[in-house]
Amino acid sequence: MKKFISLALCLALMVGCMAGCGSKGNNTSATSASPAASASATAIKIGGTGPLSGAAAIYGTAAKNGAKIAVDEINAMGESIQFDLKYEDDEHDAEKAVNAYNTLKDWGMQISLGSVTSKPCEATSALTYEDRIFALTPSASSTAVTEGKDNQFQMCFSDPNQGTASAQYISDQKLGTKIAVIYKNDDVYSKGIYDKFASKAKELGLNIVSATTFTDDSQTDFTVQLSEAQKAGADLLFLPMYYQPASLILSQAKSMNYAPKFFGVDGMDGILTMEGFDASLAEGVMLLTPFNADSTDEKTQSFVKKYKELYNETPNQFAADAYDCVYALYSACKIAGITSDMDASSICDKMVATFTDANFKFDGLTGTGVTWDKTGAVSKTPKGMVIKNGAYAGM
Amino acid sequence: MKKERLSSAPKKPMTKSARDTVTCYGIVIVAYIVISILLNGGHVNSSMKGLLIPICAYIVMALSLNLTVGILGELSLGHAGFMSVGAFSGVVAAMSLKGAIASTPLLLAVSMLIAAGCAAIAGFLVGIPVLRLNGDYLAIVTLAFGEIIKNLINCLYVGHDADGLHFAFLKTSDALGLADGGKVIINGPMGVSGIPKLSTFTAGFILILITLFIILNLVHSRQGRAIMAIRDNRIAAESVGINVTQYKLMAFVTSAALAGASGALYAMNFTTVVSSKFNFFTSIIVLVYVVLGGLGNMWGTIISATLLTLLPELLRKFGDYRMLIYALVLIIVMVVSNNANFKAFFTRLFSKEKSADVPSADADTKGGAANE
Numbered sequence: 001m002k003k004f005i006s007l008a009l010c011l012a013l014m015v016g017c018m019a020g021c022g023s024k025g026n027n028t029s030a031t032s033a034s035p036a037a038s039a040s041a042t043a044i045k046i047g048g049t050g051p052l053s054g055a056a057a058i059y060g061t062a063a064k065n066g067a068k069i070a071v072d073e074i075n076a077m078g079e080s081i082q083f084d085l086k087y088e089d090d091e092h093d094a095e096k097a098v099n100a101y102n103t104l105k106d107w108g109m110q111i112s113l114g115s116v117t118s119k120p121c122e123a124t125s126a127l128t129y130e131d132r133i134f135a136l137t138p139s140a141s142s143t144a145v146t147e148g149k150d151n152q153f154q155m156c157f158s159d160p161n162q163g164t165a166s167a168q169y170i171s172d173q174k175l176g177t178k179i180a181v182i183y184k185n186d187d188v189y190s191k192g193i194y195d196k197f198a199s200k201a202k203e204l205g206l207n208i209v210s211a212t213t214f215t216d217d218s219q220t221d222f223t224v225q226l227s228e229a230q231k232a233g234a235d236l237l238f239l240p241m242y243y244q245p246a247s248l249i250l251s252q253a254k255s256m257n258y259a260p261k262f263f264g265v266d267g268m269d270g271i272l273t274m275e276g277f278d279a280s281l282a283e284g285v286m287l288l289t290p291f292n293a294d295s296t297d298e299k300t301q302s303f304v305k306k307y308k309e310l311y312n313e314t315p316n317q318f319a320a321d322a323y324d325c326v327y328a329l330y331s332a333c334k335i336a337g338i339t340s341d342m343d344a345s346s347i348c349d350k351m352v353a354t355f356t357d358a359n360f361k362f363d364g365l366t367g368t369g370v371t372w373d374k375t376g377a378v379s380k381t382p383k384g385m386v387i388k389n390g391a392y393a394g395m
Numbered sequence: 396m397k398k399e400r401l402s403s404a405p406k407k408p409m410t411k412s413a414r415d416t417v418t419c420y421g422i423v424i425v426a427y428i429v430i431s432i433l434l435n436g437g438h439v440n441s442s443m444k445g446l447l448i449p450i451c452a453y454i455v456m457a458l459s460l461n462l463t464v465g466i467l468g469e470l471s472l473g474h475a476g477f478m479s480v481g482a483f484s485g486v487v488a489a490m491s492l493k494g495a496i497a498s499t500p501l502l503l504a505v506s507m508l509i510a511a512g513c514a515a516i517a518g519f520l521v522g523i524p525v526l527r528l529n530g531d532y533l534a535i536v537t538l539a540f541g542e543i544i545k546n547l548i549n550c551l552y553v554g555h556d557a558d559g560l561h562f563a564f565l566k567t568s569d570a571l572g573l574a575d576g577g578k579v580i581i582n583g584p585m586g587v588s589g590i591p592k593l594s595t596f597t598a599g600f601i602l603i604l605i606t607l608f609i610i611l612n613l614v615h616s617r618q619g620r621a622i623m624a625i626r627d628n629r630i631a632a633e634s635v636g637i638n639v640t641q642y643k644l645m646a647f648v649t650s651a652a653l654a655g656a657s658g659a660l661y662a663m664n665f666t667t668v669v670s671s672k673f674n675f676f677t678s679i680i681v682l683v684y685v686v687l688g689g690l691g692n693m694w695g696t697i698i699s700a701t702l703l704t705l706l707p708e709l710l711r712k713f714g715d716y717r718m719l720i721y722a723l724v725l726i727i728v729m730v731v732s733n734n735a736n737f738k739a740f741f742t743r744l745f746s747k748e749k750s751a752d753v754p755s756a757d758a759d760t761k762g763g764a765a766n767e
Contacts, residue, residue, distance in 0.1 A: 052715070053715075053717075053718055088711065089711075089717070093672065094665050094666075094667050094668065094669070094672070095449060095661075095665060095672070096707075098445050098665060099442060099445060099446065099708050100711075101445075102440075102441040102442035102444070102445040102446075103442045103708070103711055105441045105442070106440045106441055106442050119586070119667055119669055122588055122666055122667040123665050123666050123667050125666075126592075126666035142585075142588075144588035144589065144667070147588075147589070148589075185549065185550075185583075185584050186549050186584040186670075186671055187584065188584070188585045188669075191583070191584055191585060192585070215546075215549070215584075216671065
């Protein structure tokens with residue numbers, strides 16, 4: 001008897017959940033259809049997923065904040081194109097990203113900002129391709145994101161580009177003769193850059209004397225990797241990774257009295273503003289990054305100022321990429337004449353045509369004269385930076 | 396529950412297990428029919444549609460873990476490892492057989508079988524050392540094996556070309572030596588990209604039915620009674636001549652194989668899969684489904700797996716507070732469902748109902764309580 005009652009309750013609950021959501025979905029689609037024409041006649045719905053919670057939350061939050069600033073600026077201009085932005089949490093997990101994407105689809109998303117991190121973006125890009133929603137991801141750098149999909153575009157360099165660019169740069173500038181690499185074995189970003197770096201280095205005749213790895217579980221102690229690099233006599237340490245492990249490597253190398261040159265990639269950006277990190281350790285570190293928060297140009301300064309006011313921290317490259325994404329969408333929408341009453345698939349066709357158009361050039365925080373090719377990859381030049389007196393300086 | 400069994404067992408033997416079996420199949424079939432009707436009528440929004448297959452995969456995972464934890468009585472903390480073996484072997488099978496088998500359902504079925512087979516082998520290999528341990532030690536070692544499987548797959552490279560499959564370990568994908576037109580399937584820590592989407596809701600439904608069929612039949616068979624005897628008292632079971640290791644291994648391998656099949660279903664719903672997804676946390680989440688559904692209680696597991704997979708998505712409207720609320724709900728449900736006062740309240744509530752029409756039921760319940 002008791003079991004049947006509890007069973008009936010559970011079933012009722014389940015059906016309630018399903019039906020509740022079903023009807024909710026219907027309601028939102030109904031409301032988005034009718035008032036979209038009247039009230040917010042010009043608000044184009046753009047949505048993105050990113051890790052807003054969990055270990056990778058800083059990236060997702062930064063991208064969300066950067067995009068938010070751009071959307072607010074555009075809406076404040078009061079022109080015909082208005083944006084409505086929504087970010088959903090994907091916890092840096094492909095499964096959750098798909099859930100988040102579907103939630104955005106139910107909300108009525110017309111243009112997608114993809115996902116912030118690579119693996120989740122691979123999963124959502126397959127869906128945006130299927131559903132014909134145009135997507136421009138700020139920072140998902142894996143090539144699998146854009147591969148074989150005509151409506152997927154990237155704002156950041158793809159991983160292979162960074163690896164080859166770094167090797168080229170090191171070779172051109174003759175920065176080191178014996179190179180050691182420490183990379184994160186279970187991270188697409190780090191591994192992707194390393195693979196391309198290694199093959200390009202071979203081609204250019206750079207001498208990699210030590211290549212050691214770490215994983216998510218072992219990113220607190222680097223003495224083994226560092227002493228191996230030291231033993232091999234490496235004078236340049238290439239660190240294709242994000243800035244948190246890099247900061248530990250810098251401080252542990254210092255305590256070992258090992259002082260090679262350090263060379264990082266765009267993930268290293270943010271190290272100077274990291275809480276509890278002694279910025280003097282980063283003195284002399286070189287990195288390739290498209291964005292520099294200390295840059296003196298007006299655009300960057302106003303963005304950094306706004307970001308600091310609103311979120312109380314210095315924006316990193318994720319925020320800048322997302323900011324640029326929204327502006328790129330804005331200028332493309334203007335050119336293509338996109339209005340909010342168009343459906344996602346017709347917007348998608350027009351946007352693809354605009355983005356791949358040879359005349360479409362975009363100037364943003366992370367590059368000027370930025371163009372996109374048919375594969376969806378961006379072409380912009382990475383800037384070599386060196387940290388001097390606690391600030392970036394051009395190399 | 397125990398009380399009820401004690402009171403009703405002498406009157407109608409076998410009723411409970413038969414009723415449980417009917418309930419299990421009933422829930423699944425009714426849910427499938429209801430959702431299919433809703434789907435056809437277009438009443439399900441895309442976020443619910445997207446959740447259907449993961450829910451099926453998690454239900455199968457939870458059911459298979461319930462076989463180890465609830466029926467065999469051994470705490471396994473590495474179940475996601477078998478799911479991972481199944482996911483990756485299933486994907487490799489599906490991607491390399493894509494040319495040979497044209498029919499999608501057949502391809503899915505074949506890759507699920509291969510996935511289940513590989514997971515069973517992994518379960519067997521892990522089971523040999525692990526099942527010689529008991530209690531906490533077993534839990535710790537399964538946890539370790541779960542992590543070992545995750546890290547092994549992290550270092551594994553598999554490619555496919557005209558000559559067949561190529562394997563490499565701890566190197567890069569270049570070491571595979573693929574011929575022209577070859578394709579890297581598992582790319583080490585980057586996992587698999589571009590998985591064909593073969594999983595369907597119907598396939599998930601059929602997999603749940605098969606899982607239920609296997610588990611319930613195993614439980615009600617001679618072997619199942621031997622397994623439960625080991626759970627209740629290993630020494631007593633051994634003394635009546637039950638081969639403890641053999642039966643433990645039987646339950647463990649079955650459980651691993653089913654987890655493998657669910658892994659294949661899961662992986663082929665998403666374009667991409669990485670081994671770090673199948674970490675300790677996933678094992679624990681599945682264990683939570685089992686514990687919440689009730690150890691050894693299959694229909695409870697189905698419901699708890701469904702609700703707990705849905706819950707984080709239903710809480711999306713709370714934004715930043717989502718995971719906080721999810722955690723609170725979990726804690727409240729755990730505390731409430733194990734609270735003696737709460738249980739007593741319900742028992743009283745129902746026994747009052749019963750005593751209205753059957754006066755002897757109250758006495759029975761008291762007798763049951765005294766027996767405990």
